[in-house]
Amino acid sequence: MFEIRTRSTDGRARTGTLRLAHGDVQTPAFVPLATRGAVKTLEPRDVEALGYEMVLGNTFHLYLSPGPELIDSYGGLGAFMRWTRPIITDSGGFQVFSMGHGSVAEEIKGRGRGRGSTSNGAILEIAEEGVRFRSYIDGSERFMAPETSMAVQAALHSDIALVLDECTPFHVSRDYTARSTERTHRWLERCLDWHAQHGPRDQVVYGIVQGGVERDLRVASAETVAASRCGGIAIGGSLGQDKPQMHEVVDWTTASLEQSAPERPRHLLGIGDIDDLLIGVGLGIDTFDCAMPTRLARHGVAIVPDPDARWRVDLAKASFRNSHEPILEGCPCPACSAGFTRGYINYASRAGETTGPRLLTLHNLSYIQRLMADLRVAIDAGTLAATVAAFMAGAAPSVR
Amino acid sequence: MFEIRTRSTDGRARTGTLRLAHGDVQTPAFVPLATRGAVKTLEPRDVEALGYEMVLGNTFHLYLSPGPELIDSYGGLGAFMRWTRPIITDSGGFQVFSMGHGSVAEEIKGRGRGRGSTSNGAILEIAEEGVRFRSYIDGSERFMAPETSMAVQAALHSDIALVLDECTPFHVSRDYTARSTERTHRWLERCLDWHAQHGPRDQVVYGIVQGGVERDLRVASAETVAASRCGGIAIGGSLGQDKPQMHEVVDWTTASLEQSAPERPRHLLGIGDIDDLLIGVGLGIDTFDCAMPTRLARHGVAIVPDPDARWRVDLAKASFRNSHEPILEGCPCPACSAGFTRGYINYASRAGETTGPRLLTLHNLSYIQRLMADLRVAIDAGTLAATVAAFMAGAAPSVR
Numbered sequence: 001m002f003e004i005r006t007r008s009t010d011g012r013a014r015t016g017t018l019r020l021a022h023g024d025v026q027t028p029a030f031v032p033l034a035t036r037g038a039v040k041t042l043e044p045r046d047v048e049a050l051g052y053e054m055v056l057g058n059t060f061h062l063y064l065s066p067g068p069e070l071i072d073s074y075g076g077l078g079a080f081m082r083w084t085r086p087i088i089t090d091s092g093g094f095q096v097f098s099m100g101h102g103s104v105a106e107e108i109k110g111r112g113r114g115r116g117s118t119s120n121g122a123i124l125e126i127a128e129e130g131v132r133f134r135s136y137i138d139g140s141e142r143f144m145a146p147e148t149s150m151a152v153q154a155a156l157h158s159d160i161a162l163v164l165d166e167c168t169p170f171h172v173s174r175d176y177t178a179r180s181t182e183r184t185h186r187w188l189e190r191c192l193d194w195h196a197q198h199g200p201r202d203q204v205v206y207g208i209v210q211g212g213v214e215r216d217l218r219v220a221s222a223e224t225v226a227a228s229r230c231g232g233i234a235i236g237g238s239l240g241q242d243k244p245q246m247h248e249v250v251d252w253t254t255a256s257l258e259q260s261a262p263e264r265p266r267h268l269l270g271i272g273d274i275d276d277l278l279i280g281v282g283l284g285i286d287t288f289d290c291a292m293p294t295r296l297a298r299h300g301v302a303i304v305p306d307p308d309a310r311w312r313v314d315l316a317k318a319s320f321r322n323s324h325e326p327i328l329e330g331c332p333c334p335a336c337s338a339g340f341t342r343g344y345i346n347y348a349s350r351a352g353e354t355t356g357p358r359l360l361t362l363h364n365l366s367y368i369q370r371l372m373a374d375l376r377v378a379i380d381a382g383t384l385a386a387t388v389a390a391f392m393a394g395a396a397p398s399v400r
Numbered sequence: 401m402f403e404i405r406t407r408s409t410d411g412r413a414r415t416g417t418l419r420l421a422h423g424d425v426q427t428p429a430f431v432p433l434a435t436r437g438a439v440k441t442l443e444p445r446d447v448e449a450l451g452y453e454m455v456l457g458n459t460f461h462l463y464l465s466p467g468p469e470l471i472d473s474y475g476g477l478g479a480f481m482r483w484t485r486p487i488i489t490d491s492g493g494f495q496v497f498s499m500g501h502g503s504v505a506e507e508i509k510g511r512g513r514g515r516g517s518t519s520n521g522a523i524l525e526i527a528e529e530g531v532r533f534r535s536y537i538d539g540s541e542r543f544m545a546p547e548t549s550m551a552v553q554a555a556l557h558s559d560i561a562l563v564l565d566e567c568t569p570f571h572v573s574r575d576y577t578a579r580s581t582e583r584t585h586r587w588l589e590r591c592l593d594w595h596a597q598h599g600p601r602d603q604v605v606y607g608i609v610q611g612g613v614e615r616d617l618r619v620a621s622a623e624t625v626a627a628s629r630c631g632g633i634a635i636g637g638s639l640g641q642d643k644p645q646m647h648e649v650v651d652w653t654t655a656s657l658e659q660s661a662p663e664r665p666r667h668l669l670g671i672g673d674i675d676d677l678l679i680g681v682g683l684g685i686d687t688f689d690c691a692m693p694t695r696l697a698r699h700g701v702a703i704v705p706d707p708d709a710r711w712r713v714d715l716a717k718a719s720f721r722n723s724h725e726p727i728l729e730g731c732p733c734p735a736c737s738a739g740f741t742r743g744y745i746n747y748a749s750r751a752g753e754t755t756g757p758r759l760l761t762l763h764n765l766s767y768i769q770r771l772m773a774d775l776r777v778a779i780d781a782g783t784l785a786a787t788v789a790a791f792m793a794g795a796a797p798s799v800r
Binding site for chain 2: 036037038039040041042043044045065066070073074080081082321322324334338339340341343344347348350351353354355356357358359
């Protein structure tokens with residue numbers, strides 16, 4: 001199911017191919033969010049034209065609406081949303097627990113980097129059996145057990161399903177983290193048991209490594225997940241209070257996985273800033289998902305090769321009102337190549353014309369896709385360090 | 401500037417070509433709205449791919465934001481919004497007067513068929529010199545004279561500019577309508593004077609026929625406009641309280657124009673339901689603009705060949721929640737040909753995913769474009785009556 005093509009000689013980076021039910025995914029890859037069954041502002045043909053091979057659907061949101069039965073009746077999420085290529089589905093754990101842990105979830109992932117808002121819902125009980133919560137859509141009481149998540153993901157017919165985990169918040173005690181992680185491990189086994197009995201044969205299940213920011217807990221969790229029957233491994237939960245700590249947590253985890261599960265694919269959940277992608281690939285992450293490129297676009301922010309500005313330029317700012325400059329000089333994306341200016345994007349964003357967010361979504365996703373393609377080429381060529389250094393110094397992705 | 405190709409032998413319908421500064425427009429044609437500089441939810445390349453050759457920008461809205469100076473600095477509205485083909489700009493008269501006449505404007509055009517909302521603004525004074533009003537954007541006091549409208553449209557570099565008119569409401573007295581229409585004629589001359597001195601050489605100016613629902617006033621207005629230096633003629637204002645009366649008003653007007661200005665192109669302002677298009681073409685209308693296809697799309701409504709339901713199906717209704725049917729069987733539009741179902745459109749519309757409105761905008765505009773193409777073919781073939789009868793009986797436009 002995962003074929004590694006090239007292992008970097010100076011680090012954990014590797015290129016490979018995920019061979020999934022609906023097609024292949026070249027890795028390392030970024031996975032755009034289709035949280036509620038659509039990559040916001042785009043059609044599937046747009047996403048495919050940008051070169052993406054997989055999108056991420058969200059089990060929690062789709063469970064509440066339109067519901068797994070309805071999506072199953074269409075033959076799965078791909079058939080429903082007219083995306084013919086692979087889909088990975090998030091387990092819903094992050095969303096369920098972010099209702100309970102509240103702002104802690106934002107703290108974990110950084111403001112605006114969470115895996116979808118659940119602000120109107122409420123968590124009612126976290127128990128060994130599962131989680132009771134109130135739907136943010138209609139206020140109804142719902143229950144999600146590990147088996148529920150797997151059953152929903154089976155109905156969604158995703159290529160990759162994630163096990164239900166408790167997304168441990170950052171501020172809790174080591175003891176809570178340890179107990180929470182142990183429950184996540186028990187839930188992992190229940191998910192795998194359910195899937196072995198009832199799951200689609202062609203669906204791959206990824207376990208999730210938790211353990212907060214405690215090195216020994218992370219390593220133990222990685223070993224536990226690696227020792228399970230899962231087909232791939234995701235890294236979730238609290239990844240620290242800042243980027244250096246987050247990168248350290250990923251480093252501990254992939255170092256451990258390099259020993260215990262070197263052949264299995266690794267997904268980093270909800271992380272995808274440019275520097276995180278560059279560092280994550282170097283640490284041996286194969287796939288990433290993140291709301292960043294699509295969410296920034298809806299707020300008028302374009303991704304540009306400017307490390308000092310966190311690779312962002314806020315085109316909604318008044319200073320761009322009269323800018324005749326392109327979004328990014330030389331960029332081959334559909335928005336830049338059509339000649340749209342920063343001034344037009346500024347106007348459209350402020351006027352509430354959804355054409356503006358659409359153009360920026362195309363630009364941002366094109367940027368990330370070309371960056372990832374460059375990283376794959378660099379790994380195969382043995383030049384990853386130089387390529388990462390160039391991007392960190394402000395190089396733009398190749399025009400392709 | 402306007403070459404008539406075929407005159408129908410059994411009515412006033414004709415096919416022709418508008419030769420404009422930015423290219424040709426085959427007529428009869430429907431003109432999608434790009435009110436504020438974007439066809440809502442679409443990119444210009446989408447509009448062009450559907451086969452459209454012209455869009456309509458709105459002088460009133462663009463005057464207030466982002467302002468004519470800014471758009472002029474880009475080289476005009478087309479360059480600003482990245483639409484390379486012809487643009488017609490509305491004069492702003494309808495929007496200014498709809499602020500004063502309030503709900504009357506809705507009465508005239510039918511609910512949801514007006515030329516853009518101005519609900520937060522206010523008209524302050526209508527005088528011979530022009531109209532003072534309060535901006536709905538920032539509350540500032542603004543003034544629009546006929547010369548202002550022409551100057552704004554010159555800055556927008558539209559291919560076709562419309563003269564400023566008072567859009568006479570329906571409920572006023574015959575006397576008010578007569579005096580209002582006379583002022584509109586004086587404004588016509590002022591617009592043409594300004595344009596002759598300052599307007600772009602390659603911009604065509606259309607006069608506007610007013611006269612309410614009074615036959616003699618309409619005919620007199622048509623004759624006055626026809627006797628002017630205008631390059632084309634638009635029909636505006638109160639077109640009656642119901643469709644039969646509206647069609648009668650158009651009939652009086654085009655019958656008069658057939659005598660006085662048979663070679664000049666005719667535009668019907670703000671009208672474009674399917675039956676209005678079918679009847680309007682038969683009455684000798686060359687171009688139409690209307691918010692209908694794009695606005696309905698944003699409310700989950702698809703255009704379908706169902707005359708009994710006014711060619712509409714409201715896919716946001718709960719009954720379509722589980723519909724596996726396509727939006728329209730056999731439809732070649734980008735949404736239908738990609739296999740999107742009524743159930744998915746229902747879900748996306750309710751979930752607030754803009755992909756839903758986008759798909760319906762593509763569908764609705766594709767439908768209208770193919771309908772107009774069929775009418776052009778039928779006129780050239782001498783089979784218009786049969787083609788219109790077939791559409792009135794529920795035929796779908798050709799797949800092309």
